[in-house]
Amino acid sequence: NQDGASNGLTAPNGPSQQRVIRQALASAGGIPASEVDAVEAHGTGTALGDPIEAQALLATYGQDRPGDRPLWLGSIKSNIGHTQGAAGVAGVIKMVLAMRRGVLPRTLHVAEPSPQIDWSAGEVRLLTEAQQWPVLDRPRRAGVSSFGISGTNAHVILEQAPPTDAPPAVAPPTDALPADVPPTDAFLVEGPSADGFLAGAPRADVPGSEVLPWVLSARTDEALRAQAGRVAAVAESGTAEAGDLAYALATGRALLDRRAVVVGDRENLVAAARTLSEGGIASGLLQGGIVFVFPGQGSQWLGMAVEL
Numbered sequence: 001n002q003d004g005a006s007n008g009l010t011a012p013n014g015p016s017q018q019r020v021i022r023q024a025l026a027s028a029g030g031i032p033a034s035e036v037d038a039v040e041a042h043g044t045g046t047a048l049g050d051p052i053e054a055q056a057l058l059a060t061y062g063q064d065r066p067g068d069r070p071l072w073l074g075s076i077k078s079n080i081g082h083t084q085g086a087a088g089v090a091g092v093i094k095m096v097l098a099m100r101r102g103v104l105p106r107t108l109h110v111a112e113p114s115p116q117i118d119w120s121a122g123e124v125r126l127l128t129e130a131q132q133w134p135v136l137d138r139p140r141r142a143g144v145s146s147f148g149i150s151g152t153n154a155h156v157i158l159e160q161a162p163p164t165d166a167p168p169a170v171a172p173p174t175d176a177l178p179a180d181v182p183p184t185d186a187f188l189v190e191g192p193s194a195d196g197f198l199a200g201a202p203r204a205d206v207p208g209s210e211v212l213p214w215v216l217s218a219r220t221d222e223a224l225r226a227q228a229g230r231v232a233a234v235a236e237s238g239t240a241e242a243g244d245l246a247y248a249l250a251t252g253r254a255l256l257d258r259r260a261v262v263v264g265d266r267e268n269l270v271a272a273a274r275t276l277s278e279g280g281i282a283s284g285l286l287q288g289g290i291v292f293v294f295p296g297q298g299s300q301w302l303g304m305a306v307e308l
């Protein structure tokens with residue numbers, strides 16, 4: 001929903017948050033609030049927003065539930081900061097993983113509950129320590145909140161999927177393996193090689209014509225160009241499967257400051273890596289530094305994006 005007229009653009013609206021929670025419960029089939037075990041809060045850690053959000057949760061989820069089964073409250077922002085447009089989906093991912101593992105993760109940096117919140121108004125407890133997810137005669141459930149700066153409020157109810165029987169693992173037929181690879185439970189890349197690629201990595205066995213990301217990194221631009229030349233030579237020689245080489249480049253080397261990636265098949269890699277080694281620019285060759293910034297709130301650093 002949207003909180004409409006309020007006391008400021010950045011000020012949350014408690015009644016609107018209560019309404020969106022009740023709408024989400026109704027949309028989920030009329031689930032009682034007392035049958036939701038935990039809430040992943042928007043929880044930006046501000047003196048204004050957190051008390052308003054907590055009071056809305058106390059007024060909705062905190063009522064009509066036994067004292068030994070409170071609503072558990074946490075926020076992933078204590079781990080990774082405010083991911084802006086991805087904040088809501090970050091909370092969804094966290095709670096899905098928590099459901100799968102049966103553990104409610106603790107929220108970091110919480111010394112004590114805020115005195116600005118009347119915690120006696122309902123059965124809501126902060127996840128100051130990890131908790132085993134309660135085992136009950138119903139599926140696990142959690143709510144996830146995400147609130148926009150302009151007053152847009154979103155709340156979703158997640159429910160544990162029904163149990164299913166895992167299909168039995170099927171070992172690959174030995175006659176499908178290359179002649180020089182012994183049959184094992186996991187395909188392995190032979191090594192280590194003089195080029196420093198990963199030894200003992202799972203084989204990808206991807207055909208050479210498959211489009212793959214080929215990741216390169218080094219400490220300096222000069223070293224990056226030199227590595228590109230070595231990788232081009234290995235790829236052109238055909239001594240390594242395309243999938244093995246891409247896997248080794250992505251997982252078997254340190255991720256250093258200067259980076260590039262070629263997206264394409266083996267032929268694209270050879271051409272682009274050779275061009276990079278000569279200081280040129282090629283189709284499918286991407287170079288850059290910072291890609292994602294998790295800033296918390298506000299400016300990230302002085303002069304950011306001034307060149308734009």
